[in-house]
Amino acid sequence: MMSKILYCIAQFTPKEGKFDALFETLKALEPDTLREEGCLSYRVTKKIENPYAPGESMPIVFNESWASVEAFEKHCQRKEIVAFFEKECLSEDGLVEAYNVTAYSDE
Numbered sequence: 001m002m003s004k005i006l007y008c009i010a011q012f013t014p015k016e017g018k019f020d021a022l023f024e025t026l027k028a029l030e031p032d033t034l035r036e037e038g039c040l041s042y043r044v045t046k047k048i049e050n051p052y053a054p055g056e057s058m059p060i061v062f063n064e065s066w067a068s069v070e071a072f073e074k075h076c077q078r079k080e081i082v083a084f085f086e087k088e089c090l091s092e093d094g095l096v097e098a099y100n101v102t103a104y105s106d107e
Helices: 019-027 030-034 068-076 079-090
Strands: 006-013 037-047 061-066 096-105
Touching: 006 019, 006 068, 019 037, 019 061, 019 079, 037 096, 061 068, 061 096, 079 096
Parallel strands: none
Antiparallel strands: 006 061, 006 096, 037 061
């Protein structure tokens, strides 16, 4: 049976020397987000080396799942999330060199 769950992978490449600062900044978004209605999982992760997973990825990745498209979109419009992207991704003195946010369905 298919679901209405929206899965999101949000990848980030920090600027040189900013890995730890970016990881901690992203980690700080977890507690409030996990309390949001419709948030099923929301975990920031670091890429690790493994012989069975040799693929390429940005080094910091959020793995998210949301009960609905609406829940995901509401999250994206929250002031803390908008502020993160404006401050760290879009402004020149932000921590992020590059980012890629992608949504998936199992339908």
